[in-house]
Amino acid sequence: MAATMKDLARETGLGLATISSYFNGGNVRPKNREKIEKAIEKLHFELNETARGLKTNRSMMVGAVIPELTSAFCAQVLSVIEDRLRSHGYGMLVCDCRSDREREKEAVEFLMRRRVDGIFSIPVDIKGTHLKQFVSSGKPAVIIDREIDDPGFDSVCVDNRLAIETGMRRLYENGHRRIGLIVGEQTNNASKQRRKGYLQACAQLGIPVDESLIYIGSETVECGAEGMRTLLTRCPDMTAVIAGSHVITVGMLIELNAQSIPVPERISVIGFDDPQFAQAVHPRMAILNQPVRDIGEKAAEIMLARLQAARKKEPEGQETQPLPYQHLWLKASFINGKSVKNINEQD
Amino acid sequence: MAATMKDLARETGLGLATISSYFNGGNVRPKNREKIEKAIEKLHFELNETARGLKTNRSMMVGAVIPELTSAFCAQVLSVIEDRLRSHGYGMLVCDCRSDREREKEAVEFLMRRRVDGIFSIPVDIKGTHLKQFVSSGKPAVIIDREIDDPGFDSVCVDNRLAIETGMRRLYENGHRRIGLIVGEQTNNASKQRRKGYLQACAQLGIPVDESLIYIGSETVECGAEGMRTLLTRCPDMTAVIAGSHVITVGMLIELNAQSIPVPERISVIGFDDPQFAQAVHPRMAILNQPVRDIGEKAAEIMLARLQAARKKEPEGQETQPLPYQHLWLKASFINGKSVKNINEQD
DNA sequence: TTGAAAGCGCTAACAT
């Protein structure tokens, strides 16, 4: 159906190699360049990357395995990555695994069959077992957002411990001592780190830890609402709450809203992520904001470096010494709002 | 590097065709099935879809060209589509074109080089010129969310005219007559239809049209804020506003929030999309909600039907009569909130 | 049911 290089060769009277060379930046006589370009135009020729990939053993595609495409965090990070990679000629195959380990594993196998050159993963399985087979084929995987037990990958994470600590300190400075925390399941390292940050902050600030102030649920809006509801009745003396993720923030606000509980008069809150959302709610919410743009850029950068290294390797024959794995820890920033009340004067 | 069918053949002592037949649901003796499965296990064999695609002229991938991956609407629709397609063995290559026509065109070319079997497009170019070349190769394109001038594609849209009309009627019933509208650029058919719905509702309800109540900007948060600011000063007697999209809704609320304008006391608002967001803001916002799930499902369904038809066609040789293009119009629903004040009693 | 062989569109030696 579609025109092939052979057709271009016939049309121009040139050899196949010349045509191929034209597309691969080789030296082609200006006269012939023109001829080729004319033929391309005439025959509506489009390079067949599938065939090229078969020959070169590179698909010029990467995979992205994520827990939820509808999460703003995932979408924003992917958006940055896709942009950077496509500008280097790489396509991105997205696989949403719905936070399910089985589907995550299947997604990686799916991507392997398509011979993607690399995989970005926001892992559900923090052991990273789903990627073992893939990396053992010598291809790069970059982990995003979740610290993984296995050090055999590059990773770009946010210092979640520090993030929560920052929030806690803010609340402390504003006189809060009975502070609640709503976080997701502790199988997820990000959530784990957030809880750890909470405990650590308590220790540093001399706040006695009260486990009943900690609600552990899941990464869902429902959990945020449920958590808020629970904490409000369980700890009536609680003056502030920190949400352990964006969806939890949303759920938290839904519950406060449903119960018409005034923020920050009755309770102070610090949310997570999405500055626009924080500005749109009333009162403007204080948040711990993850640097999504940086995360995406760093992850893409690392991947592109590895992809490039892989391309160079082959010609040399000998294994160049491998780049050491990178583990980046980016910092979340605190964006102030009006959702935290200073209760110092009340003492 | 990776094991090939040849390796399986050698390992099992069988012929290539038998191996291939095994993977394609052909008849293989149980004894040999076992042998093959053992060999697959042993050699960590993974089918090479690239090679298969070259031969079969199907990539088992579809492309998705969208204006902004970070838009919740896009992400949600894609999430549904990806799920449905992958369960049928298709991968999804996502191309975010940042609402840019040039990049949109490039994205389609990019996808053509990868020989995707179909393309989903939430088009920037409503002429659909970016898809011309692609569909002329006989492959299906499904347009989402934006009515396109060319009828030569399938499309799944929302009746935006009706949506805004519904909102207008609600406001009318609550006594509002001076109603503002903030919409995106009129090069976009969705925005166009929304404005049309506004005008039509005015006509039906006997509200005189005042162009100064209509703010036309772009599909950005900034435009929502700017629009709100403008309308508030330009039309101090305005009692209600309808937002023409979700991002505009967010911008609108940011501005109201910044100016500490009480909703719905001073002004009533109706937003667009994202029920969770609507519930999280105070007071709970009334919205016109697009059926994202249905949109994705219908689009995927149409695509899968066409993909299947294309597979059947070849064996028959003769062109089966083409399925007629479908143009679906789904309805947005009104979800009530507390952001609309009944001002009838004040008369 | 299975095997042998041709070829999908391209790249990369190698030869010219």
Add this chain to the structure above:
DNA sequence: ATGTTAGCGCTTTCAA
């Protein structure tokens, strides 16, 4: 600088 040719890993006739 350009042409010739041999595969990349698979599917698919065609024979056996």
